[in-house]
Amino acid sequence: MKPKTSFIWNYFDEVCATTAKCKLCEKIYSRKGGTTSSLKSHLKSVHATEYEELIKLESSKKCSQRPTTSTTPLQEVKKQITVQEAFIKNQKWCSSNPKSKEIDKYISEMIALQDLPFNFVEGIGFKRLLQFMVPNYQLRGRQFFTDNICGELYERLAKNIKDLLKQFQKMSFTTDIWSEPSSNVSLLSLTAHGINENFKRIKIILKCHTFNERHTGDQIQEKINEMLMEWGITNDQIHCFVRDSGSNMIRAMRLADIPDINCTVHQLQLCVRTKKSNQIE
Structure with a gap:
C-alpha cells in the first residue's frame, strides 16, 4: 500500500478506498475518487481548531520544500555592496554636507x-x-x-558693495519716500550713482528703510545719516542729493548740510497733475 503523505490522515482513518472515519467524531465520510477534499471540508466545518493546525502543517511543509540557492562569497559581497549603495542613494544629506x-x-x-x-x-x-x-x-x-x-x-x-563704493571719488544720490499698499508701510530709499575709472555708470540701491515715524524733515535727516554711516559714506564723497520738492525733504537736506537739487521728473509730474486738475474743473 502506498504510504500516506497528507497531514489529513492525522485526523482520519481509512476504512476503504472510498471512505474514511473521523478520529474526532467517529463519523464515516465518502471520499469518491480517492481525494481528500471532502475530508478537509468536514474538518473545516466541524473541527475548526484541528483544521487550523492542518493548514499550518501544510504551510510548513511547502516552505521546507522550496529550493535553496547557494551563492558564492563573491556574489554575497556584491549583494552587500548593492544594498549599501541603495541605502546611500536614498539617504538624505545632513546640513553640513x-x-x-x-x-x-x-x-x-x-x-x-x-x-x-x-x-x-x-x-x-x-x-x-x-x-x-x-x-x-x-x-x-x-x-x-x-x-x-x-x-x-x-x-x-x-x-x-563697500569695496565698490571706494572706487568713486564722488557720488550722487537719489532718495524718496513712498507707501507700499500691499504691506501698508512707508519706505525711505537711498540709491547711489557713480562713474568708475572705466567711465562706466553704476547704480546701487543701498537701502529701503521702513519709515514708521512721522515724515518730518528732522526724522528724514536722521534716517539718511544712519544709512550713509552704515555704508561708510562721508559728506566729502557726496556730490549731491536728488530729491522731490517736499518741504520735509528740503529741510532734511539743510539739516544734514548736504548739497541737493530738485528732481526734474517730479517737477514735471506736478505740472501735469496741476494741468489735468484745472481741465477737470
Missing part, C-alpha cells in the same frame, strides 16, 4: 537675484523639481533662506 551647502547657496542667490518671495521654496512645483534632480537634498523652509539671505548672503554682498 558640502553638496547640500552649495545647493543652499545657489537657491539663496536665485531668490535674491530674481527678487523672488521667500515662500517660493515651499511651493509644490519647486519641491518636486528638486526631489527629482537631487533626491538626497534635504528640503529647507522659508525661514532657513530668510536667515541665510538676510544674514550670511547679505554680509558677503555688503562687503562687495
Whole structure:
C-alpha cells in the first residue's frame, strides 16, 4: 500500500478506498475518487481548531520544500555592496554636507537675484523639481533662506558693495519716500550713482528703510545719516542729493548740510497733475 503523505490522515482513518472515519467524531465520510477534499471540508466545518493546525502543517511543509540557492562569497559581497549603495542613494544629506551647502547657496542667490518671495521654496512645483534632480537634498523652509539671505548672503554682498563704493571719488544720490499698499508701510530709499575709472555708470540701491515715524524733515535727516554711516559714506564723497520738492525733504537736506537739487521728473509730474486738475474743473 502506498504510504500516506497528507497531514489529513492525522485526523482520519481509512476504512476503504472510498471512505474514511473521523478520529474526532467517529463519523464515516465518502471520499469518491480517492481525494481528500471532502475530508478537509468536514474538518473545516466541524473541527475548526484541528483544521487550523492542518493548514499550518501544510504551510510548513511547502516552505521546507522550496529550493535553496547557494551563492558564492563573491556574489554575497556584491549583494552587500548593492544594498549599501541603495541605502546611500536614498539617504538624505545632513546640513553640513558640502553638496547640500552649495545647493543652499545657489537657491539663496536665485531668490535674491530674481527678487523672488521667500515662500517660493515651499511651493509644490519647486519641491518636486528638486526631489527629482537631487533626491538626497534635504528640503529647507522659508525661514532657513530668510536667515541665510538676510544674514550670511547679505554680509558677503555688503562687503562687495563697500569695496565698490571706494572706487568713486564722488557720488550722487537719489532718495524718496513712498507707501507700499500691499504691506501698508512707508519706505525711505537711498540709491547711489557713480562713474568708475572705466567711465562706466553704476547704480546701487543701498537701502529701503521702513519709515514708521512721522515724515518730518528732522526724522528724514536722521534716517539718511544712519544709512550713509552704515555704508561708510562721508559728506566729502557726496556730490549731491536728488530729491522731490517736499518741504520735509528740503529741510532734511539743510539739516544734514548736504548739497541737493530738485528732481526734474517730479517737477514735471506736478505740472501735469496741476494741468489735468484745472481741465477737470
